[in-house]
Amino acid sequence: MKGTELCAPAADLEEIDRIIDRYRDEKGSLIQVLLTIQAExxxxxxEVLSRVAERLSVPLTRVLxxxxxxxxxxxxxxxxxxxxxxxxxxxxxxxxxxxxxxxEELTGIQPGETDLDLRYSLETVNxxxxxxLGPVVEIDGKIHGKVSIAKTEDVLKSCE
Amino acid sequence: xxxxxxxxxxxxxxAAEGMTVLTAARGAGIEIPTLCHHDSLEPYGGCxxxxxxxxxxxxxxxxxxxxxxxxxxxxxRTRTERIDRIRKGILELLLARAPNSPILRxxxxxxxADPDRFEGxxxxxxxxxxxxxxxxxxxxxxxxxxxxxxxxxxIAFIPEIATRVCESCKECFPLCPTSYLQAAWVLVxxxxxxx
Amino acid sequence: xxxxxxxxELSEYREGLAARGAAERPCVSVCAGTGCLAxxxxxxxxxxxxxxxAQGLAAGVEIxxxxxxxxxxxxxVVVLQPGGICYLEVTPEDVPExxxxxxxxxxxxTRLLFEDPATGERxxxxxxxxxxxxxxxxxxxxxxxxDSRSLDDYLAIxxxxxxxxxxxxxxxxxxxxxxxxxxxxxxGGAGFPAGRKWEGxxxxxxxxxxxxxxxxxxxxxxxxxxALLEGNxxxxxxxxxxxxxxxxxxxxxxxxxxxxxxxxxxxTRAIAKAEEYGLLGEDILGSGFDFTVKVxxxxxxxxxxxxxxxxxxxxxxxxxxxxKYIRSNVKGLWGRPSVLNNVExxxxxxxxxxxxxxxxxxxGTEKSKGTKIFSxxxxxxxTGLVEVPMGMTLREIIYEIGGGIPNGKRFxxxxxxxxxxxxxxxxxxxxxxxxxxxxxxxxxxxxxxxxVMDEDTCMVDVARYFIDFLTDESCGKCAPCRxxxxxxxxxxxxxxxxxxxxxxxxxxxxxAEVVGLASLCGLGQSAPNPFLxxxxxFREEYEAHIREKRCPALSCRxxxxxxxxxxxxxxxxxxxxxxxxxxxxxxxxxxxxxxxEKCDTCGVCFDVCxxxxxxxxxxxxxxxxxxxxxxxxxxxxxxxx
Ligand SMILES: Cc1cc2nc3c(=O)[nH]c(=O)nc-3n(C[C@H](O)[C@H](O)[C@H](O)COP(=O)(O)O)c2cc1C
Ligand code: SF4
Ligand code: FES
Numbered sequence: 001m002k003g004t005e006l007c008a009p010a011a012d013l014e015e016i017d018r019i020i021d022r023y024r025d026e027k028g029s030l031i032q033v034l035l036t037i038q039a040e041x042x043x044x045x046x047e048v049l050s051r052v053a054e055r056l057s058v059p060l061t062r063v064l065x066x067x068x069x070x071x072x073x074x075x076x077x078x079x080x081x082x083x084x085x086x087x088x089x090x091x092x093x094x095x096x097x098x099x100x101x102x103x104e105e106l107t108g109i110q111p112g113e114t115d116l117d118l119r120y121s122l123e124t125v126n127x128x129x130x131x132x133l134g135p136v137v138e139i140d141g142k143i144h145g146k147v148s149i150a151k152t153e154d155v156l157k158s159c160e
Numbered sequence: 161x162x163x164x165x166x167x168x169x170x171x172x173x174x175a176a177e178g179m180t181v182l183t184a185a186r187g188a189g190i191e192i193p194t195l196c197h198h199d200s201l202e203p204y205g206g207c208x209x210x211x212x213x214x215x216x217x218x219x220x221x222x223x224x225x226x227x228x229x230x231x232x233x234x235x236x237r238t239r240t241e242r243i244d245r246i247r248k249g250i251l252e253l254l255l256a257r258a259p260n261s262p263i264l265r266x267x268x269x270x271x272x273a274d275p276d277r278f279e280g281x282x283x284x285x286x287x288x289x290x291x292x293x294x295x296x297x298x299x300x301x302x303x304x305x306x307x308x309x310x311x312x313x314x315i316a317f318i319p320e321i322a323t324r325v326c327e328s329c330k331e332c333f334p335l336c337p338t339s340y341l342q343a344a345w346v347l348v349x350x351x352x353x354x355x
Numbered sequence: 356x357x358x359x360x361x362x363x364e365l366s367e368y369r370e371g372l373a374a375r376g377a378a379e380r381p382c383v384s385v386c387a388g389t390g391c392l393a394x395x396x397x398x399x400x401x402x403x404x405x406x407x408x409a410q411g412l413a414a415g416v417e418i419x420x421x422x423x424x425x426x427x428x429x430x431x432v433v434v435l436q437p438g439g440i441c442y443l444e445v446t447p448e449d450v451p452e453x454x455x456x457x458x459x460x461x462x463x464x465t466r467l468l469f470e471d472p473a474t475g476e477r478x479x480x481x482x483x484x485x486x487x488x489x490x491x492x493x494x495x496x497x498x499x500x501x502d503s504r505s506l507d508d509y510l511a512i513x514x515x516x517x518x519x520x521x522x523x524x525x526x527x528x529x530x531x532x533x534x535x536x537x538x539x540x541x542x543g544g545a546g547f548p549a550g551r552k553w554e555g556x557x558x559x560x561x562x563x564x565x566x567x568x569x570x571x572x573x574x575x576x577x578x579x580x581x582a583l584l585e586g587n588x589x590x591x592x593x594x595x596x597x598x599x600x601x602x603x604x605x606x607x608x609x610x611x612x613x614x615x616x617x618x619x620x621x622x623t624r625a626i627a628k629a630e631e632y633g634l635l636g637e638d639i640l641g642s643g644f645d646f647t648v649k650v651x652x653x654x655x656x657x658x659x660x661x662x663x664x665x666x667x668x669x670x671x672x673x674x675x676x677x678x679k680y681i682r683s684n685v686k687g688l689w690g691r692p693s694v695l696n697n698v699e700x701x702x703x704x705x706x707x708x709x710x711x712x713x714x715x716x717x718x719g720t721e722k723s724k725g726t727k728i729f730s731x732x733x734x735x736x737x738t739g740l741v742e743v744p745m746g747m748t749l750r751e752i753i754y755e756i757g758g759g760i761p762n763g764k765r766f767x768x769x770x771x772x773x774x775x776x777x778x779x780x781x782x783x784x785x786x787x788x789x790x791x792x793x794x795x796x797x798x799x800x801x802x803x804x805x806x807v808m809d810e811d812t813c814m815v816d817v818a819r820y821f822i823d824f825l826t827d828e829s830c831g832k833c834a835p836c837r838x839x840x841x842x843x844x845x846x847x848x849x850x851x852x853x854x855x856x857x858x859x860x861x862x863x864x865x866x867a868e869v870v871g872l873a874s875l876c877g878l879g880q881s882a883p884n885p886f887l888x889x890x891x892x893f894r895e896e897y898e899a900h901i902r903e904k905r906c907p908a909l910s911c912r913x914x915x916x917x918x919x920x921x922x923x924x925x926x927x928x929x930x931x932x933x934x935x936x937x938x939x940x941x942x943x944x945x946x947x948x949x950x951x952e953k954c955d956t957c958g959v960c961f962d963v964c965x966x967x968x969x970x971x972x973x974x975x976x977x978x979x980x981x982x983x984x985x986x987x988x989x990x991x992x993x994x995x996x
Contacts, residue, residue: 028671061305070654089576090732129578132427249869313831
């Protein structure tokens, strides 16, 4: 993962401090702080976690556990676009596993991974709430419905 | 101050408000197996080995003794065919993780557990959390914590803290029911301070 | 907007809205729920804006992006008021015609109406479409009538009638009494009576109490909470405020998963609006009752929907369940009495207070009252959200509302209750759906996922899917769940891959007992259900996988072979070109043959073979027929051509 760390932007700690300050006075704000940082920076590097722990006076062990516990957080930089394959039950019975394996083959990465050029990140998600359109693939927020195996490649290409 | 009376395995046992079923039972010399319990730590209820059956107002259910509060009139059974079967199952599952742990082997023998029943995956840690909780609750050092969830869950030392505080403490080492903890620490130390 | 300081001011304001005719003005409602947005609703709304502007109607017509009315399958859904004409699958290209003919001349664009598949008849009004006609839409029916951002819209349809009634004419105890008499049971899982939970909190010692909305909606096949929160957030706020008053809480929390950004946005905006109107904040409507609400985003973990884990997460810590032999309505968030209810439970509260417990208790079955929203999905013709009275049978829901199974396939099972629930077979289709009947049948109500499966769905794979999901989502704190599910997943995976052995089912049953009985929280305790229910009703499918290495549903990839029927192949080359493994041999006008060594059973050939040929076959559990020798592969035209 060395390569990707090099090309990902270094975290701006002042910016991080500003986010922390937004939530300062709220009880139990740790998760909200991490979510906001994740949304704005797309990943949570170690020095950011240390900073958050220090500024909120929370043990680093807890911050680290949280950052690895919940699916929203990423400990490696995520690529653009982020490809989310829905593996909810409705999509599953309508063929999501085959769509997923096709995407894995096309991109060469597994769920949870980003390819070395930061071209794609692949994630599975549990139900995007559009079961009527399953199988569903979401790419950078845009939802593609009724994705068949034959259509998968076009869907991926449409977002490059 | 024994203001509560319970029956454990047919024996009358006194207990005080605030005690758990486990402490009451042990006080009366009734042994219940535990892996994640420690007297100076908050009740955790992770290993589930201390499962017992309680009956209250005619209602029976299975609970863990290390958390369940002692109550007046409570009827407790610590060994039934079912409880033994569950304990055997839990031990077999844990032995697949940590086949060499002496306490697991010993308990496994008592409950007739087959150490090779399940396909092994040697992570060696059984996630009792004793080290993590001891370091946090007693030592307030937070040098070791959990990361990730479910089957990927692991313990991890924070190198910056561990290299500072662990050398002179190491109090968690003897708490570990497996030999994993010490190995993990040695690894972190060697990585953090390369020779 | 000046704050509304008394119930009197609220009703005057409401009358003012009516006098301005807000409700009667011609209005184009376009569903802007997630499903319809994905089908292009945003573009449709823009097209309406532009066209209405272009035709000079902008002053007289309102355009509303509304919440989800449920019929996602046929989105984008457009409803015109007055009149309630409902158009389905509307595209931007249809918009000029709708504006000219329907808004201008009052005619109906027939081709966009629902067509009854049985009779071919067109249906004009929303409520007459069979999908809706058999429903009882107390909650969802409001969605298409309001812009979820507009508190005025909510007031115009009678919202915030219950709150002043509770604050002025009922004591907190009386509100709880009403709740108890209505017999409403929680919609998020176990169906615990809400009134009793509230009463426990009210009587628990301490001054600080909390009320909490569970909008974590972790069931990977359910989205009704999302539709309610996105479509009608004020109803949830009103319910929560009434709850706060009843139990004596001055702070409320809404715990929403961050995967629902639109829900977070809408509910956050709704809170600000309600504060602006004085319906949240200090001294609400002059009653002396103070109440504030905060939104907390969940970071994505199924287990965080469990009550003790959710409260731990609200405290900013890792959402791991705690053993709770003391109920959270006595000792919950920050150790204080806390009432946690599901979104849909809260949404029912204003209705109960407004129309009365007796009215509510008149709907449903003896022990399950009111309506329940289900997300009817999977292999079903009319996918979407449906709201029905408790006690309707599975058959009515699936066939009359859902329109049955598409593509001429046979019904096999319906899964209810999400990962904690189970699969019910055809014999149980006449089961009335309520909390207790479902539990008795080995499933549960859960949050209301209802996934229909047809003959192509493998029940072993479904069990593996849920166990896989739960293994992944287990927090890992307790041994039976973490380790037991891991082993169950491993064995089920082996069975699906054709490596099952005699004795596997017994081992799985033993593991199911350990996990179900000894796990710490509800996740582990109910985790074996998907396995146990499929074993109970579909044991023969397990046995076929284990003994014959055959998947009867022709679904498990490792147990499948693809074969091109030489009698049917026309040598069109489509599959040959599409096969990613270059496993298909052949040429123009030559029977194609799949090289079984190269084939990785992805199934593309099966998908692309033109239906009029239908030459590709799936085979499981039997040998693949020998291919034709090369010299016999020439396709000779059928006689006469
Ligand atoms: C693993 C697990 C996940 C749960 N997820 C949810 C959820 O996403 N939404 C929900 O409302 N309840 C969920 N529940 C049920 C809650 O624990 C709780 O019972 C419910 O929110 C109470 O509200 P109700 O009485 O209104 O149903 C879950 C329970 C378990 C054990
Ligand atoms: S049952 Fe599973 S999810 Fe619940 S506490 Fe145990 S490990 Fe965590
Ligand atoms: S000792 Fe009770 S659960 Fe581990």
